[in-house]
Amino acid sequence: MLDRFDYLRNLAEGYERGPVLEDMMSRFGTDVWNFAYFLTRRSEAADDVAQEVFLAAYRNLYSFRGGENSLKSWLLKITRNKSLNYLQSAFVRKVLLLGDRLPSEKALAAEDRHFETLEREMLWQAVLELPVKYREIIILEYHYDLKLKEITQLTGISEGTVKSRSHRAKKKLAASLGENH
Amino acid sequence: MIEERLKTLLRDPPIQDDGFRTELSMQIRNKARQAEKKRPLIRMLNSVIYMSVAAAVCIIVLYNLLPGWGERGAGSDSFVEERLIYEQSGKKILAIYPDPERMAGQYSGFIFSFTEPLSVFKGKQLTIQAIHLKTGASELVSSETITTSSSGYEGLQRYTTNLVVPFGGAWRLEVKVDGKFYADAVIHYAEPSWEESERFNAGTVKMIGTEERIGLVDVPFYAGQAQKAMWCIWRFPFELKESSLEIQALRKGSVEKRTLFSSKAYGIKQPFAAIGGGVRQSVNSLNFPEPGLWRILPYVNGKLLDTIVIKVQKSE
Known part of the structure; x- marks a missing residue:
């Protein structure tokens, strides 16, 4: 079956990449930015990462061979690598971790209005408080709705580890929410 | 079921505004285009x-x-x-x-x-x-x-x-x-404050300036003596191939701006190094001619980014 991005399979060298970039950004811009934000928890870092991701994708477009689903995984994979690089950079460890905080109170206040339920708000907050190795699994699994196999491909983490992290993450969520899910 | 519930609750992001804003995509588009054509980056800053x-x-x-x-x-x-x-x-x-x-x-x-x-x-x-x-x-x-x-x-x-x-x-x-x-x-x-700028810790490093915007590693400056100055600039989202940094300074009571450093004058095309997360670093040498309170004016690509007030000491 053909999907919106199927033409990428046949993208020849020299093909005008501009429209493809537009297409990718309009379809996956928010997904990429949000994932970067979920992992880094800093909107300026998410800006930087999103920019790097699309520029990297743009540069490597001719080598990509796949349709929409794998394009999404591919972009999320680049996002993950760049976000983890960001978190691991020596400077961030030394300097910015001090500022490594949850979405600011201001942002939460704004979100209050948006949340349909308090439950949703609390759950997201608990997810964002998880250590990054658990957080990414929960977000890929439940927010991006990826299959186990896709998560292992995307993260390069074995199936067993993904499963156990997912399990532990849910336990931690339950604990921090103070109830048994 | 737990799985379904998590899926339902986590389906929508917790962020109200779309972080991937039109401006951001415009910025990416411009950058991609510029990379393609290898034209000097001038417009988008x-x-x-x-x-x-x-x-x-x-x-x-x-x-x-x-x-x-x-x-x-x-x-x-x-x-x-x-x-x-x-x-x-x-x-x-x-x-x-x-x-x-x-x-x-x-x-x-x-x-x-x-x-x-x-x-x-x-x-x-x-x-x-x-x-x-x-x-x-x-x-x-x-x-x-x-x-x-x-x-x-x-x-x-x-x-x-x-x-x-x-x-x-x-x-x-x-x-x-x-x-x-x-x-x-x-x-x-309103008239500017002449109190020394705030000091803050960036990890183990003490800096002076405005946290999360621009800071200078807090080292003593002595009048008439060149001192190495290390700058950190936050929220500087571009990796321009070329940019400029000019450090001007005003002594308290004077309206005469003096240029203490200019990357262009030294022929430096890129005075900033990226150190991750949109933070840029630059190192240069500053020499304040007289002791007293000085307002440092850092210009990045021709625009004044912030001002930092420091006290320059008498030479020992």
């Missing part, structure tokens, strides 16, 4: 450098829309009236919304609201310059080629920018389109 303050600017707008906003912020030497609106043949074509708490020496956001349609500006160079009425000193506010409307608007009703001015008093903000006068406004700034 000013429009988007400080988008991270957009939220703050929104708050300023709301605040300004409250009754009586026009009277606020009048400085002491108000020999020229403040004027936040520009009319042409009886029609308002520009209104500006400055930060009511603005003070010289400090960073503050602005909104320029243009009422004419986008077609008047599209493809043209929009330049805003601030001119100090008392001394004639001039500061760049922004300069860019207009390609799209303000996010969520049909035209430039919400053109956001920011400004740091070194002196208090009346400043005229002059808008030019393709080099021709378009409109202006006059605003007053």
